[in-house]
Amino acid sequence: MTINFPSTVDELRKLLLENGYSPETVASMRKAELKEAAISITSDKFDLQLEAIEKQEPAETLEGAIGVQYCSDGWDRYVMGLFKDNELMDGYPKVNGLRRVANLVLGNITSSKPTYVFVTQGDTRSVTVSYEIQVEWKLDTPIGFGNLGLTSLDVRTFGGLSCCNEDMSSPYGRHPAAVAESKAEGRALRKALGLNVIAAEEMLSGADTEAPAPKPTSKITAALKSVIEVKAEKLNLVMKELIEKFGLGTKDLGDFTMDEGRKLFVFINEFQQNK
Numbered sequence: 001m002t003i004n005f006p007s008t009v010d011e012l013r014k015l016l017l018e019n020g021y022s023p024e025t026v027a028s029m030r031k032a033e034l035k036e037a038a039i040s041i042t043s044d045k046f047d048l049q050l051e052a053i054e055k056q057e058p059a060e061t062l063e064g065a066i067g068v069q070y071c072s073d074g075w076d077r078y079v080m081g082l083f084k085d086n087e088l089m090d091g092y093p094k095v096n097g098l099r100r101v102a103n104l105v106l107g108n109i110t111s112s113k114p115t116y117v118f119v120t121q122g123d124t125r126s127v128t129v130s131y132e133i134q135v136e137w138k139l140d141t142p143i144g145f146g147n148l149g150l151t152s153l154d155v156r157t158f159g160g161l162s163c164c165n166e167d168m169s170s171p172y173g174r175h176p177a178a179v180a181e182s183k184a185e186g187r188a189l190r191k192a193l194g195l196n197v198i199a200a201e202e203m204l205s206g207a208d209t210e211a212p213a214p215k216p217t218s219k220i221t222a223a224l225k226s227v228i229e230v231k232a233e234k235l236n237l238v239m240k241e242l243i244e245k246f247g248l249g250t251k252d253l254g255d256f257t258m259d260e261g262r263k264l265f266v267f268i269n270e271f272q273q274n275k
Helices: 009-019 023-030 029-054 060-065 074-082 093-103 176-193 222-234 239-246 258-274
Strands: 107-121 125-135 155-165
Touching: 009 023, 009 029, 060 093, 074 222, 093 107, 093 176, 107 176, 125 176, 222 239, 222 258, 239 258
Parallel strands: none
Antiparallel strands: 107 125, 125 155
16 A cells, blocks of 8 residues: 655644554644654555565566576577468568567567668669667566556667668569668567577568479478477477378488478468368
């Protein structure tokens, strides 16, 4: 209960009477004496309140509720498990997914913008973009803090730098500034999320291009292998049984080709929808 200090003489007298002072003593006290006694009473009560608060268990934070510490060994797998199927390309997260998950897990992105653009002109244009995002950090803020209408004082800044050369033969290469911006934003977001895997846009010429067709003999990437394992784990699927059901017998996931890995990824998604 909050202690409100009395504002009138009558309120001062009432407070003293409620806390054991006799009517005769209160009647004989002047205003200055009443205030001095009231200050002593409210101070004692406030100290008791503080002591009670200090004895309480620490408020649970979002990080504590998640159960995985930021940038710990299990953090990468936890975050990768939050991406939707259409936010991944061969296991690499796209910028739109990185942006959504960052807002979901880390806190509101309060600022997201290029901070520097440098263009060099030669036979072709080359554009370098520096990108910055600011996050109102909530991972270590007590749960329910935002419901009080308060904002976090912990605002963290992350940056990314990328460049792109103009290529008139590509629909995306004709807009090197936009491509460089997408790549730089992706770098900033994955740094904020503490991900070990690069963004999909960093591998391709544009944010919306399709993944190149895999060579029949190309080996499954670590990123695709990891996201398949994460999805199977979330669905409580045993990998060995899943591969057998998929029709590849006892083959190890690490020996899959990219084509097989992509088909298994689709197979898991269809299993999830049917389930």
